[in-house]
Amino acid sequence: MTQAPARPQSGSTFESLNPATGEVVGTHPVQTAEEVQAAVARAREEAAWWGGLSFGERKTHLNAWKTSMTQRLPELAELMRLEMGKPVGDAMLEAGLAMEHVSWAAGHAGRVLGRRRVSPGLMMVNQSASVAFKPLGVVGVIGPWNYPVFTPLGSVAYALAAGNAVVFKPSEHTPGVGAWMVQAFQDAVGRPVLQLVTGLGATGAALCRAGVDKVAFTGSTATGKKVMAACAETLTPVVIEAGGKDSVIVDADADVEAAADAALWGACSNAGQTCIGVERVYVHEKVYDEFLSTITAKAAVLRADRDGKIGPITMPSQVGVIRSHVQDALDHGGRAVVGGIDAVGERFVQPTILVDVPEDSLAVQEETFGPTMTIAKVRTMDEAIEKTNATRYGLGNTVFSKVNGMAIAERVRSGMSAVNGVISFAGIPSLPFGGVGDSGFGRIHGPEGLKEFTYAKAIARQRFKPMINLTSFDRTAKADKQLAQVIGLLHGRAKKR
Numbered sequence: 001m002t003q004a005p006a007r008p009q010s011g012s013t014f015e016s017l018n019p020a021t022g023e024v025v026g027t028h029p030v031q032t033a034e035e036v037q038a039a040v041a042r043a044r045e046e047a048a049w050w051g052g053l054s055f056g057e058r059k060t061h062l063n064a065w066k067t068s069m070t071q072r073l074p075e076l077a078e079l080m081r082l083e084m085g086k087p088v089g090d091a092m093l094e095a096g097l098a099m100e101h102v103s104w105a106a107g108h109a110g111r112v113l114g115r116r117r118v119s120p121g122l123m124m125v126n127q128s129a130s131v132a133f134k135p136l137g138v139v140g141v142i143g144p145w146n147y148p149v150f151t152p153l154g155s156v157a158y159a160l161a162a163g164n165a166v167v168f169k170p171s172e173h174t175p176g177v178g179a180w181m182v183q184a185f186q187d188a189v190g191r192p193v194l195q196l197v198t199g200l201g202a203t204g205a206a207l208c209r210a211g212v213d214k215v216a217f218t219g220s221t222a223t224g225k226k227v228m229a230a231c232a233e234t235l236t237p238v239v240i241e242a243g244g245k246d247s248v249i250v251d252a253d254a255d256v257e258a259a260a261d262a263a264l265w266g267a268c269s270n271a272g273q274t275c276i277g278v279e280r281v282y283v284h285e286k287v288y289d290e291f292l293s294t295i296t297a298k299a300a301v302l303r304a305d306r307d308g309k310i311g312p313i314t315m316p317s318q319v320g321v322i323r324s325h326v327q328d329a330l331d332h333g334g335r336a337v338v339g340g341i342d343a344v345g346e347r348f349v350q351p352t353i354l355v356d357v358p359e360d361s362l363a364v365q366e367e368t369f370g371p372t373m374t375i376a377k378v379r380t381m382d383e384a385i386e387k388t389n390a391t392r393y394g395l396g397n398t399v400f401s402k403v404n405g406m407a408i409a410e411r412v413r414s415g416m417s418a419v420n421g422v423i424s425f426a427g428i429p430s431l432p433f434g435g436v437g438d439s440g441f442g443r444i445h446g447p448e449g450l451k452e453f454t455y456a457k458a459i460a461r462q463r464f465k466p467m468i469n470l471t472s473f474d475r476t477a478k479a480d481k482q483l484a485q486v487i488g489l490l491h492g493r494a495k496k497r
């Protein structure tokens, strides 16, 4: 991903624009480092109250927020369409899935994070051991524009459910959507536990340096590195949810029709601007021709336009990146069987399918973030897995296979895989979400996503005096001997299998 373009600015404000028309959707303040610090200070006061509530009380508040957002979902979806360009139906789907996550995080935080007993082990049998997961305090969330509701809420809702206050900086492309969600929280809960800061990259950088207890960043790998460097100055921990170059692997026994449908939707929905979108397809040679003819026929009738199923490219600068990847593929022997270089317009990019593209070209290695995909024929699933794993990213992946889906998915180096479906893992709140390599680290969603915004607090409580007091200067030579015997009994004997 390239740097976001400079937006028209006047004084200390910036405008969010409709990517389909260039019209101004809203004007928002560019908040300074001092203003960001003030927001964090307010959030810290709120964290004391919010963190002191029971899981049940927080659940009630979070569900009130979710209900109020759900009741006004069409309004939110229209704002998403205006600022980001996606069709309203897609916006409703995105926001609806996000509500699932708010609900799950609120409902499961107590069970996942509450104090629970663990075994003390034989040597410490006189102890009662337990662990609980405590809120960190204030979490800074920096969001992208491509899923302006689903993606930030994947951090915001889980951090809140874990008992933290949150300062949220939405993308400069979708500040109105961010402001809407924060206002909805204020209306539903009546307290500013969730704070908003708006601005460009500098405001995000200021949030990294404002004394928050953790930063959850979602965006490009390049910006993720800057966020991590800024957070390193104060040893502030980070979660990095960055880009991807996900593949679909189609085995010889796959349902080819379903695989083609899923690959096309995965590549072109949201105008291809999906971190876990399909960018590459590897198809077994036995079904390659059938797959290619099926997906080409489906793609040929798909259009990106103002009223179509594919919206505009949100960031004007991204159009140049998409064009360069398509051109590079064509220059190195690739062929466009659908779309091509002329499909890359000024605001809209038509579906483009590239074949015979060398594996070391930009379209195979770098995140294109447009409604394009490369399709390659492979002789074996080993080859498909090897090629899938040969990029620096490792976010998601899809496998279509009747018999070997799980076995293939297990060998793909990615945080998530979907078998015989596409991006299904993102809609399952109990599954952790995140990547490896240049796709980042740390997890949102699921129990892991709740724990990400906490620290583990271990307590060992003595239940009765031990036979041998190990932690005393009064320990005798006899006790040392007994201890050696116990250790020998416990760990010194080879176990028979």
Ligand code: NAD
Binding pocket: 001, 002, 003, 004, 142, 143, 144, 145, 146, 147, 151, 169, 170, 171, 172, 199, 200, 201, 202, 203, 204, 205, 206, 208, 218, 219, 220, 221, 222, 223, 224, 226, 227, 240, 241, 242, 243, 244, 274, 275, 276, 367, 395, 434, 435, 439, 440
């Ligand atoms: P981006 O990196 O340009 O911006 C992301 C956010 O970072 C914005 O809010 C921006 O203002 C802020 N920012 C910019 N410079 C900063 C700095 N120096 N310090 C702190 N914050 C700064 O990314 P984008 O274009 O908004 O989003 C698209 C990218 O996000 C794609 O690469 C996509 O794959 C990725 N993404 C990843 C996930 C995931 O969960 N892994 C989800 C959605 C999007």
